[in-house]
Amino acid sequence: MIRITDVQKSFNRNQVLKSVNLEITPGSTTAILGPNGSGKTTLLKSILGLVIPQKGEVYFNGKPTVGKWEHRKQIAYLPQVARFPENLKVNELIQLVKDIRESPGDERTLIERFSLEPFLNKSLRNLSGGTRQKVNVVLAFMYDNPLIILDEPTVGLDPVALIHLKELISREKAKGKTILLTTHIMSVVEELADEIVFLLEGKIYFQGSLTEMNALSQQADLEHSIAQILIKEAHV
Numbered sequence: 001m002i003r004i005t006d007v008q009k010s011f012n013r014n015q016v017l018k019s020v021n022l023e024i025t026p027g028s029t030t031a032i033l034g035p036n037g038s039g040k041t042t043l044l045k046s047i048l049g050l051v052i053p054q055k056g057e058v059y060f061n062g063k064p065t066v067g068k069w070e071h072r073k074q075i076a077y078l079p080q081v082a083r084f085p086e087n088l089k090v091n092e093l094i095q096l097v098k099d100i101r102e103s104p105g106d107e108r109t110l111i112e113r114f115s116l117e118p119f120l121n122k123s124l125r126n127l128s129g130g131t132r133q134k135v136n137v138v139l140a141f142m143y144d145n146p147l148i149i150l151d152e153p154t155v156g157l158d159p160v161a162l163i164h165l166k167e168l169i170s171r172e173k174a175k176g177k178t179i180l181l182t183t184h185i186m187s188v189v190e191e192l193a194d195e196i197v198f199l200l201e202g203k204i205y206f207q208g209s210l211t212e213m214n215a216l217s218q219q220a221d222l223e224h225s226i227a228q229i230l231i232k233e234a235h236v
């Protein structure tokens with residue numbers, strides 16, 4: 001579904017992605033991991049067309065997308081930082097997104113699932129960080145898109161909401177959706193990811209299954225595997 005060839009992206013002198021090559025299998029759930037600042041968000045934004053690489057190409061269903069927008073209609077996106085006007089009420093924001101999308105999304109079950117009814121008439125400025133994130137989850141999942149990109153979807157969520165989010169991702173996965181996510185919560189990766197892509201210094205340091213990653217670092221779990229890689233490469 002996605003093929004990335006020789007993607008390079010710099011912000012001034014900061015070379016964030018140095019020739020990234022990556023293929024994402026349709027229907028797979030891939031966790032993009034790496035230390036802070038390793039380029040995970042930049043990579044996701046390159047796929048979305050929100051960051052334009054200086055070099056390389058991003059193919060979506062075989063078609064080149066760099067500089068194009070059309071493919072974005074097929075992508076559900078939960079950004080790491082979602083910025084909306086603070087005076088908007090939650091129900092107004094949901095309606096706004098529906099108006100922009102020009103199609104009827106199904107937000108009702110998601111609102112129930114995340115117990116958002118009492119907040120629908122509240123302005124975004126009056127919401128807690130976790131409640132805002134629940135609203136962002138609703139916005140990302142209310143449409144039926146074949147590709148779902150979740151950049152740190154768990155941030156601020158309480159344990160109950162985290163379980164609901166994992167169930168939601170599992171359900172989309174079972175429907176055959178292709179899912180790309182970043183997270184620092186290892187249980188999300190361990191429970192949901194088929195594939196791990198580990199970014200380090202703008203390059204893919206590792207791509208494979210959780211078992212392969214643990215075997216490579218000779219560690220029993222993902223947290224220790226990542227720590228081991230970072231110590232070995234002296235990034236801590």
Ligand SMILES: Nc1ncnc2c1ncn2[C@@H]1O[C@H](COP(=O)(O)OP(=O)(O)OP(=O)(O)O)[C@@H](O)[C@H]1O
Pocket residue numbers: 011014016034035036037038039040041042043080
């Ligand atoms: N628009 C931008 N302008 C300048 N520098 C940027 C921009 N976007 C990202 N960067 C820089 O690119 C680098 C990678 O950032 P990115 O957000 O992709 O990392 P990340 O792996 O997602 O990090 P984190 O785990 O902290 O979310 C950082 O050094 C960041 O400061």
